Amino acid sequence: MLQSFNARTQEPFGAALAPTTAAELEAAIQAADHAFDTWQASDGNTRAKLLNALAEAIEYDREKLVELADAETGLGPVRLNGELDRTAFQLRRFATLAQNGGAFAFTDDPAVAGGPPVGHPHMMRVRVPLGPVAMFSASNFPFAFSVLGGDTASALAAGCSVVVKAHSGHLHTSQRVFEQAQHAIEKLGMPKGLLQMVQGAGNDVGVNLIKHPRIAAGAFTGSTRGGAALRDAARARVRPIPFYGELGSINPVVATPAALKVGGDALVQTLAGSITLGCGQFCTNPGLLVLQRSAESTEFVNHLVEALKTQKPHAMLTKAMRQSLDHGTAAQLAAGAKALLHNPVNDINPNPYLAEVDAKTFMAQHALQEEVFGPATLIVWTDSVDETLDVLHTVGGTLTVTLWGAEQESADTHRLVRGATAIAGRVLFAGVPTGVAVTAAQQHGGPWPSSTEPMTTSVGDAAVDRFLRPVCLQDMPAWLYKRQGQPC
Amino acid sequence: MLQSFNARTQEPFGAALAPTTAAELEAAIQAADHAFDTWQASDGNTRAKLLNALAEAIEYDREKLVELADAETGLGPVRLNGELDRTAFQLRRFATLAQNGGAFAFTDDPAVAGGPPVGHPHMMRVRVPLGPVAMFSASNFPFAFSVLGGDTASALAAGCSVVVKAHSGHLHTSQRVFEQAQHAIEKLGMPKGLLQMVQGAGNDVGVNLIKHPRIAAGAFTGSTRGGAALRDAARARVRPIPFYGELGSINPVVATPAALKVGGDALVQTLAGSITLGCGQFCTNPGLLVLQRSAESTEFVNHLVEALKTQKPHAMLTKAMRQSLDHGTAAQLAAGAKALLHNPVNDINPNPYLAEVDAKTFMAQHALQEEVFGPATLIVWTDSVDETLDVLHTVGGTLTVTLWGAEQESADTHRLVRGATAIAGRVLFAGVPTGVAVTAAQQHGGPWPSSTEPMTTSVGDAAVDRFLRPVCLQDMPAWLYKRQGQPC
Numbered sequence A, B: 001m002l003q004s005f006n007a008r009t010q011e012p013f014g015a016a017l018a019p020t021t022a023a024e025l026e027a028a029i030q031a032a033d034h035a036f037d038t039w040q041a042s043d044g045n046t047r048a049k050l051l052n053a054l055a056e057a058i059e060y061d062r063e064k065l066v067e068l069a070d071a072e073t074g075l076g077p078v079r080l081n082g083e084l085d086r087t088a089f090q091l092r093r094f095a096t097l098a099q100n101g102g103a104f105a106f107t108d109d110p111a112v113a114g115g116p117p118v119g120h121p122h123m124m125r126v127r128v129p130l131g132p133v134a135m136f137s138a139s140n141f142p143f144a145f146s147v148l149g150g151d152t153a154s155a156l157a158a159g160c161s162v163v164v165k166a167h168s169g170h171l172h173t174s175q176r177v178f179e180q181a182q183h184a185i186e187k188l189g190m191p192k193g194l195l196q197m198v199q200g201a202g203n204d205v206g207v208n209l210i211k212h213p214r215i216a217a218g219a220f221t222g223s224t225r226g227g228a229a230l231r232d233a234a235r236a237r238v239r240p241i242p243f244y245g246e247l248g249s250i251n252p253v254v255a256t257p258a259a260l261k262v263g264g265d266a267l268v269q270t271l272a273g274s275i276t277l278g279c280g281q282f283c284t285n286p287g288l289l290v291l292q293r294s295a296e297s298t299e300f301v302n303h304l305v306e307a308l309k310t311q312k313p314h315a316m317l318t319k320a321m322r323q324s325l326d327h328g329t330a331a332q333l334a335a336g337a338k339a340l341l342h343n344p345v346n347d348i349n350p351n352p353y354l355a356e357v358d359a360k361t362f363m364a365q366h367a368l369q370e371e372v373f374g375p376a377t378l379i380v381w382t383d384s385v386d387e388t389l390d391v392l393h394t395v396g397g398t399l400t401v402t403l404w405g406a407e408q409e410s411a412d413t414h415r416l417v418r419g420a421t422a423i424a425g426r427v428l429f430a431g432v433p434t435g436v437a438v439t440a441a442q443q444h445g446g447p448w449p450s451s452t453e454p455m456t457t458s459v460g461d462a463a464v465d466r467f468l469r470p471v472c473l474q475d476m477p478a479w480l481y482k483r484q485g486q487p488c
Helices: A022-039 A044-060 A062-073 A077-099 A150-158 A166-189 A202-211 A224-236 A257-280 A295-310 A319-334 A361-362 A385-394 A410-421 A461-467 B021-037 B042-058 B062-073 B076-098 B149-159 B168-187 B204-212 B224-236 B257-280 B297-309 B317-333 B359-364 B387-396 B411-421 B461-467
Strands: A002-005 A013-015 A105-107 A123-129 A133-136 A162-165 A195-198 A217-221 A242-247 A254-255 A289-293 A338-341 A352-356 A376-382 A398-404 A424-428 A469-472 B001-003 B012-017 B106-110 B123-129 B133-137 B164-165 B195-200 B217-221 B243-246 B252-255 B288-291 B338-341 B353-358 B376-382 B398-404 B424-428 B468-474
Touching: A002 A166, A013 A166, A013 B252, A022 A166, A022 A195, A022 A202, A022 A319, A044 A062, A044 A077, A044 A150, A044 A166, A062 A077, A077 A150, A077 A352, A077 A461, A123 B106, A133 A150, A150 A162, A150 A217, A150 A461, A162 A202, A162 B168, A202 A224, A202 B411, A217 A224, A217 A461, A224 A242, A224 B021, A242 A352, A254 A257, A257 A289, A257 A295, A257 A376, A257 A398, A289 A295, A289 A385, A295 A338, A295 A352, A319 A352, A319 A376, A352 A361, A361 A376, A361 A385, A376 A385, A398 A410, A410 B424, A461 A469, A461 B297, A469 B149, B001 B168, B021 B164, B021 B195, B042 B062, B042 B076, B042 B106, B042 B149, B042 B168, B062 B076, B076 B149, B076 B461, B133 B149, B133 B204, B149 B164, B149 B217, B149 B461, B164 B204, B168 B195, B204 B224, B217 B224, B217 B461, B224 B243, B252 B387, B257 B297, B257 B376, B257 B398, B288 B297, B288 B387, B297 B338, B297 B353, B297 B424, B317 B353, B317 B376, B353 B359, B359 B376, B359 B387, B387 B411, B398 B411, B411 B424
Parallel strands: A133 A162, A133 A217, A162 A195, A217 A242, A254 A289, A254 A398, A289 A376, A352 A376, A398 A424, A424 B468, A469 B424, B133 B164, B133 B217, B164 B195, B217 B243, B252 B288, B252 B398, B288 B376, B353 B376, B398 B424
Antiparallel strands: A002 A013, A105 A123, A123 A469, A338 A352, B001 B012, B106 B123, B123 B468, B338 B353
16 A cells, blocks of 8 residues: 655655556556547647646645645645646646647648759648657656646647656645546546556556556656666667656856855855755755855855755655755765765754865766755865866756856856856756746756756746657648648 | 778779778867867858858769769669759758758747746747767768768758768768868868768777767667667767667558559559669668558559569669568568569569568568568558558558558548558658658658657758757846857
């Protein structure tokens, strides 16, 4: 049986739930496959109707959902209400995208008379939905990256059905969201197979889900280790499928001494807030602070230590994550980092952690380059812009890089921008990396290990592209042409 | 040493060439990496200047290039002149694309005031070139999928430098194209590292090339086996890179009895020509003919046998490929196919081969589902549209499906179009799959095993997308904004 826990007290929460059996998994996938049959040919208005109804459904049940999520995750009602708003916003945004034709865009290439290479027949490039998508929920976003999160919303907008694997960290929240979704789908008279949900551990459910021949793609938010295992299973299939994993990331913040001086205490407070926000349990948590040795940098760090001391992070999502945090900080210290703020405590609520290391040690020690999930940041001291660039190159892949102090064009800022874009999906020139806006221009996904598919994004409008494969229709008949690139 | 051969006589052709040494490979990659440094920041006009000069260079040397390629591949001057035209056309098309801003497209998302989820900072989604690309030439297109082929042209247009691995089947042609390209680059005063070339077998060169830390992507056209090995090496790197492999494909042609009747002898001749064109050595060669049992189908097949008898395919590209053809047809016959036309001959010029099998045997025997490279086609007899769809589903992944007889909208044509789009990158409703137009709407790449990355294309304008990774710039400074999404 699967038992949920109260994040704050670690007491069992709610009834134990039965893991999905092999027969139930098969039935869920068959239902999703059957629903895909008609959904892949649905028009934008139909897709919008569903997505809008799902947004309404969670808003309508807000009170109970936030209560459940708060108990299971300890993230607090303010954050969770905000996350629910974001989730509804995202569902509606993909509704609008479907309605505006975003999933049906096509390139029409009229016939050109004559032989090759100039002449060619009539060709139209359309995009066809992949098929049922296996969606793996995240621990740290019980709404926005879970049952009705961005992966589900973008897959439904693309014309795919979805089988969600619920996260063990918030089973009752997932169950309630799923029930609300099922009611909404039923009320619209749409097939329940459009959204299915399964739960259970490891091979029994997750791996068998991604390996199932009827599953056409995977979407995942979570650890590098878990994501890599599922990615490998997706690739090892007789018919490999795309697997969109959004994994670990250390999100370097690079700051010039001048920028730190100008930013002053406001910047200190902003960064301290970002490090401890949600107990540091964000993919975009700033885990690395790359500073050039200088009086300004030293002063900033001293103030940062003071600011972090006053922060009291809330409980972590699970006991296992709480233990991982301790292991991660211990590994950093063992690898040569020096603690600036380190008050270990045997409690689900951790204390913020800050450590420092010189660039050469950072670059030599793999253990220092790994994500530590939680309110923990490592300062890397560099002696030059060259060394800062070497540090970024060593990081290799990250969701974000933040550059403070690139306001003026110069040879150095050119190089820093290039060094940052070379390894990140998003580069910020102000503010902090936490907070991932759901917009047309968002890119949430960078080179490995931050993503398994860095050419794609898991947040923002382009997330829908992950579930649409281009197909060229050559010399298509008139009846098909009239459908204007809609799949058959 | 590497020895080239005359394709028709199998005699050694030209001087033996030295394989690239480890030191030379390193130097080539370093030069490409160095050239990338400036090229990634070049503007569209500069890229167009290079691409246009490369087109001119091969046109200027046409006579000698066609002579060399004809000796090494046996493809004949008509085809090779046409292929050279196509290659120059393709280079110019990517020049125009670069000039028109295709590689610099961006999404600008102005700031929206207020808190999340509606409010957000200014965000711009740009695309950054990946880095030096390892490009693996094809045997069957000594110009269009080789040194200055579509992969090279699209990578250069994207702002990447290229290290070409020459194909052993046309070493002297490759060498000559490379020299012409080097002259053109030199005349423009651009860095020679923009295009480098290496040659040699297996691990010594190809695998070491794709594994090199400075290489940022791979592009490949060739066998499923060779492509899979390089793809695995690209994925096993500490920092995995995208590998765009265009591999084997059996390209089913599905025809209704009515369409065969209407098409008559013209259709018979067209198909026979497509099966034997270029000695069947095309990725899009129609290797499978899916027919519903009927008098019309039987008559069509009888005529097809007669038409193929009159075809005299030219020499195959290499002795190894000629042997593979015999192995492939023998494997089909051993797996239950019945020969309709099979005159084995111990000669580099093969005879066309046609065989038939019922759908159930086809679906049960994996050997029947594999590509046989050369002028060989297997007819699969089905009893119903349902069975035809099952056959397509069994094929699983292919560059093309051709549907003859889908002119009228009906439940069956809907199902056939869907069955075809589900497994193919391109669906044709008239004509034959050989001949891949270089257009905006082209999609050359389908589900595995026809491509390692079916969401991308190796031919047509969208080929450039393979080498550009999206990055979101948040709150970018004015000086960077003025560059309008161009990388730094």
